[in-house]
Amino acid sequence: MDLPRARSAVARIASLVVGVSFLTGFSGAEEPYKTMLDDAVTFSGTETLDSVESASEFTIGVFAPDGHDLVLGVELAVEQANASGGVGGKPVAIVRGWADDPWGAGSKEVIRMVFEDRVWAIIGGPDSETTHVAQQVVTKAHLPLISPLSSDPSLTHTRVPWIFRLPPDDSTQAGALVEDGLVPRRLETVGVLVSADHAGKTFATEIKAAMEKQEIPPAFEFALNHDVDDLIGVVGRIKSFSPDGLVMRLEPAVARKVFTALQTAGIDCPVFLPWIPGLNLVEFPASYDGPVIQASPFKSPQQCGPYLKMVRAGIRRDGTLPTPSMVYGFDAANLVIEALRAGADGRVELQKRLTELSGFEGASGIISWDNGGGNTARPVIRILEPER
Numbered sequence: 001m002d003l004p005r006a007r008s009a010v011a012r013i014a015s016l017v018v019g020v021s022f023l024t025g026f027s028g029a030e031e032p033y034k035t036m037l038d039d040a041v042t043f044s045g046t047e048t049l050d051s052v053e054s055a056s057e058f059t060i061g062v063f064a065p066d067g068h069d070l071v072l073g074v075e076l077a078v079e080q081a082n083a084s085g086g087v088g089g090k091p092v093a094i095v096r097g098w099a100d101d102p103w104g105a106g107s108k109e110v111i112r113m114v115f116e117d118r119v120w121a122i123i124g125g126p127d128s129e130t131t132h133v134a135q136q137v138v139t140k141a142h143l144p145l146i147s148p149l150s151s152d153p154s155l156t157h158t159r160v161p162w163i164f165r166l167p168p169d170d171s172t173q174a175g176a177l178v179e180d181g182l183v184p185r186r187l188e189t190v191g192v193l194v195s196a197d198h199a200g201k202t203f204a205t206e207i208k209a210a211m212e213k214q215e216i217p218p219a220f221e222f223a224l225n226h227d228v229d230d231l232i233g234v235v236g237r238i239k240s241f242s243p244d245g246l247v248m249r250l251e252p253a254v255a256r257k258v259f260t261a262l263q264t265a266g267i268d269c270p271v272f273l274p275w276i277p278g279l280n281l282v283e284f285p286a287s288y289d290g291p292v293i294q295a296s297p298f299k300s301p302q303q304c305g306p307y308l309k310m311v312r313a314g315i316r317r318d319g320t321l322p323t324p325s326m327v328y329g330f331d332a333a334n335l336v337i338e339a340l341r342a343g344a345d346g347r348v349e350l351q352k353r354l355t356e357l358s359g360f361e362g363a364s365g366i367i368s369w370d371n372g373g374g375n376t377a378r379p380v381i382r383i384l385e386p387e388r
Contacts, residue, residue, distance in 0.1 A: 058087050060336055061113035062096045062329075063106075063124030063134050069278075070126055070148055071096065073322065073329025076313055077337065087340045095119050102130045110137040120340065120350060121146065123332045126277065126325075128152045128199040135163060144351050146335060148328035149277045152202055156374035162351040164335075164373040166328050166364065173274040173295040173379050174206040178214050180381045181272050181293045182245060189219045190245035191238060195254060196223035203249040203274060211247075219243060228254055235261045246271050252278040259288045268386075274379075277325050281384045289386050295379035297324055298364040306334075307363040322363075331362035 060078070064070045078092050086092050095117045097109030102125070113119045114137060121144040125131045131150035138145040144162045147155050153169040168176075182190060192207060194200035200223060208218055219241050222234050235258070238246065246269055250258060255276065262268075268290035273279070275297045310330050314322050322330070338360065339353035358369040368376045 057091045057093050059093045059095050059119045061119035061122040064126045065098050069323045069325035070329040073326035074333040077330045077333035081337045102133045107133050110134050114141045121336045146332040148332040156372035166375050167297045168379045170203045170206040174210040176295045176379045177272045178210040187245040189243045191220040191243045192218045192247045193222050194249045196225050200249055207247055231261050235265045239265050243269050245269055263288050292384045294382045296382045299380050310363045327363045331364050
């Protein structure tokens with residue numbers, strides 16, 4: 001096509017687009033009439049797993065290091081299930097896989113659990129990155145995956161029908177921190193400090209959107225590497241802004257160093273945290289003089305039957321109270337067990353039964369799925385004031 005004719009064709013197309021926009025009242029600023037989570041997603045694909053009748057036991061794969069709180073929670077749920085008859089009189093077993101290199105040897109461990117050990121579902125991993133490793137495998141294998149610790153919204157917003165997420169996602173946690181934490185305090189100079197990895201970048205996107213929605217744009221944003229090679233310099237730059245608030249999303253080991261560095265630099269403004277697995281708020285009074293506000297993933301459910309049952313069993317076995325990671329591991333395993341008991345005959349049926357368990361009462365509270373497989377539970381703001 002020669003140049004004049006090409007330009008003419010482009011002009012006609014542009015005219016049609018303008019006309020359609022005019023007729024439909026299209027505007028980029030308008031709210032969409034529908035979102036991707038409005039409709040439920042279903043799957044009725046191929047089945048490759050042995051039936052319930054032919055199974056001698058029911059294996060659940062766990063992608064996490066040995067001794068991790070997540071694993072301890074799964075083990076406790078399986079122990080209780082087997083003590084009450086397992087699934088139809090058959091025992092439930094755990095197959096654990098892990099490697100310190102998640103995208104290399106770790107992915108091979110997930111593949112082994114799926115295709116050699118023939119597990120019925122995967123639970124894990126202990127953070128966002130490792131959960132994405134498992135996600136890559138189960139997406140192709142059509143195997144249910146329950147994410148008990150990662151809060152990455154993309155896990156369920158991709159709407160793969162056999163992937164489920166238990167913690168409130170980053171968007172929900174960010175909204176709670178801003179609406180119930182920042183706004184009531186009327187803070188004006190608030191900065192953002194995150195880890196320079198996928199989890200940090202994802203949370204940074206969500207917290208900035210939530211802050212800007214409430215007309216509290218971040219005064220600054222810094223990202224820290226895991227080796228924390230310039231911590232003193234970063235803290236110095238934070239201090240130069242004289243912040244009256246700081247939102248942080250860092251790995252536990254890095255967060256502890258940052259709190260100590262902030263204390264040394266004389267910074268004691270309120271610090272706002274999403275839920276970070278492995279980060280214990282009780283550690284902070286000794287290392288920081290300012291208040292710490294966290295979006296806790298669930299209420300402290302002292303009156304919840306499953307939680308009390310878990311506490312009693314955990315104290316008998318380990319002598320300690322369960323951490324949130326243990327609670328979510330416990331709930332993830334019980335969801336799989338209850339779905340099997342409900343008559344799941346294969347992976348597709350297991351996915352369907354898991355979906356039908358929306359409203360399940362777990363140790364973390366009521367678990368209800370949105371149309372992407374994400375738990376709709378809202379976090380609760382917890383405030384830890386320093387000991388004076």
